[in-house]
Amino acid sequence: DVKVTQSSRYLVKRTGEKVFLECVQDMDHENMFWYRQDPGLGLRLIYFSYDVKMKEKGDIPEGYSVSREKKERFSLILESASTNQTSMYLCASSSGQGQNYGYTFGSGTRLTVV
Amino acid sequence: AQSVTQLGSHVSVSEGALVLLRCNYSSSVPPYLFWYVQYPNQGLQLLLKYTTGATLVKGINGFEAEFKKSETSFHLTKPSAHMSDAAEYFCAVSSPYSGGSNYKLTFGKGTLLTVNP
Numbered sequence: 001d002v003k004v005t006q007s008s009r010y011l012v013k014r015t016g017e018k019v020f021l022e023c024v025q026d027m028d029h030e031n032m033f034w035y036r037q038d039p040g041l042g043l044r045l046i047y048f049s050y051d052v053k054m055k056e057k058g059d060i061p062e063g064y065s066v067s068r069e070k071k072e073r074f075s076l077i078l079e080s081a082s083t084n085q086t087s088m089y090l091c092a093s094s095s096g097q098g099q100n101y102g103y104t105f106g107s108g109t110r111l112t113v114v
Numbered sequence: 115a116q117s118v119t120q121l122g123s124h125v126s127v128s129e130g131a132l133v134l135l136r137c138n139y140s141s142s143v144p145p146y147l148f149w150y151v152q153y154p155n156q157g158l159q160l161l162l163k164y165t166t167g168a169t170l171v172k173g174i175n176g177f178e179a180e181f182k183k184s185e186t187s188f189h190l191t192k193p194s195a196h197m198s199d200a201a202e203y204f205c206a207v208s209s210p211y212s213g214g215s216n217y218k219l220t221f222g223k224g225t226l227l228t229v230n231p
Binding site: 004031033035040041042043045048050056058090092094096100101102103104105106107108 | 123146148150155156157158159160163165204206208209210212213214215216217218219220221222223224
């Protein structure tokens with residue numbers, strides 16, 4: 001089975017801290033994605049990457065950056081955390097070969113910024 | 115640009131009743147369509163997908179969905195609800211083309227399904 005592993009299930013950070021959310025996949029997938037999920041808003045795409053060192057902005061990139069130095073790892077960075085970034089963060093990966101068969105998701109990181 | 119509308123943020127059914135969760139999409143070309151399920155405090159799990167071919171697709175846990183191009187719909191159904199079906203369900207759409215940003219999924223806002231005993 002494809003596995004997408006997010007390093008933390010729960011995080012509590014202070015306003016202004018630099019926060020790193022880590023995501024690792026083990027199936028050699030080309031594409032990786034970061035979403036945030038908020039009640040009533042569904043999933044919103046923050047950033048995605050379809051190759052190592054490649055990244056593209058999603059729908060809500062403000063306040064976030066990403067890093068993909070290795071194919072299996074995609075990190076989301078909150079440069080200076082704010083309370084409005086309290087949310088559930090979901091990482092996903094997919095194959096970049098042929099048809100889009102959909103994503104495999106990690107279990108999520110629930111981030112609280114105080 | 116693609117978009118997804120899920121009608122009804124909350125659907126409540128009795129155990130054993132029909133489950134119908136509605137999804138309509140907007141796309142300039144016939145897209146690929148997906149349904150995901152999310153149980154509490156978990157990530158999303160793929161239920162079923164439509165890419166090409168037969169328009170009625172069957173997924174896990176007895177769910178199925180039918181792609182209706184004329185109605186731009188992809189509604190999710192299950193003949194008989196079970197308590198374990200209580201979860202949030204997301205419809206999603208992607209481009210049918212391969213490469214780069216075509217692999218993005220655009221999600222609806224979700225429908226919370228409650229199953230009453």
